[in-house]
Amino acid sequence: EDQVTQSPEALRLQEGESSSLNCSYTVSGLRGLFWYRQDPGKGPEFLFTLYSAGEEKEKERLKATLTKKESFLHITAPKPEDSATYLCAVQRYNFNKFYFGSGTKLNVKP
Amino acid sequence: NAGVMQNPRHLVRRRGQEARLRCSPMKGHSHVYWYRQLPEEGLKFMVYLQKENIIDESGMPKERFSAEFPKEGPSILRIQQVVRGDSAAYFCASSPVGLNTGELFFGEGSRLTVL
Numbered sequence: 001e002d003q004v005t006q007s008p009e010a011l012r013l014q015e016g017e018s019s020s021l022n023c024s025y026t027v028s029g030l031r032g033l034f035w036y037r038q039d040p041g042k043g044p045e046f047l048f049t050l051y052s053a054g055e056e057k058e059k060e061r062l063k064a065t066l067t068k069k070e071s072f073l074h075i076t077a078p079k080p081e082d083s084a085t086y087l088c089a090v091q092r093y094n095f096n097k098f099y100f101g102s103g104t105k106l107n108v109k110p
Numbered sequence: 111n112a113g114v115m116q117n118p119r120h121l122v123r124r125r126g127q128e129a130r131l132r133c134s135p136m137k138g139h140s141h142v143y144w145y146r147q148l149p150e151e152g153l154k155f156m157v158y159l160q161k162e163n164i165i166d167e168s169g170m171p172k173e174r175f176s177a178e179f180p181k182e183g184p185s186i187l188r189i190q191q192v193v194r195g196d197s198a199a200y201f202c203a204s205s206p207v208g209l210n211t212g213e214l215f216f217g218e219g220s221r222l223t224v225l
Contacts, residue, residue: 004152006152034213036216041218041219042218042219043114043116043201043203043216043217043218043219044153044201044216045216046213046214046215049213087152087153089153096143096158096165096166097143097155097158097166097168097169098153098155098214099155100145100152100153100154101152102150102151102152103152
């Protein structure tokens with residue numbers, strides 16, 4: 001069965017303290033891996049799509065990378081407004097649904 | 111340029127009542143997905159619909175739950191005879207075509223509380 005595991009469950013950082021979030025996956029025939037940001041009481045907001053091992057995507061202070069078994073979301077010099085839950089999801093070829101991890105709740109203190 | 115619209119945002123029902131959640135996809139999107147999220151958990155797939163068709167309902171409980179996406183109007187997720195375990199946030203997402211082209215666009219969710 002497809003599995004997506006995110007770690008850590010929660011992460012507290014000081015403003016400016018860089019770190020990484022991990023998404024490990026087990027899926028047959030990965031078509032894509034997706035990162036979303038979710039603020040409390042809101043719907044998930046799309047961040048990145050990664051399709052193949054070695055691929056990297058960047059957006060402001062965030063950089064997502066992909067290997068054959070896991071993906072990392074690197075946060076460089078985070079700010080308090082980066083506080084949110086970050087969700088990872090995978091999609092298999094010829095399947096119409098995403099499998100989501102439980103998320104990492106990031107709290108950045110000023 | 112409205113995004114995915116869900117209503118109601120909050121719904122309170124007593125056990126045994128019915129809940130109806132509505133979702134209007136983004137303009138130009140004809141594919142709708144429903145997900146359920148329990149507190150502190152990830153999103154669980156429920157059902158995928160195109161206009162007038164259910165494509166994949168493998169995540170939908172066999173009883174009490176149904177979904178539709180009529181030719182005209184919003185997609186509706188219907189939960190009959192609600193129980194406390196149905197309390198959750200229900201998210202709708204849409205895409206312009208099938209998921210072979212990229213990301214889903216999510217609504218703000220409908221939060222169901224069953225008393």
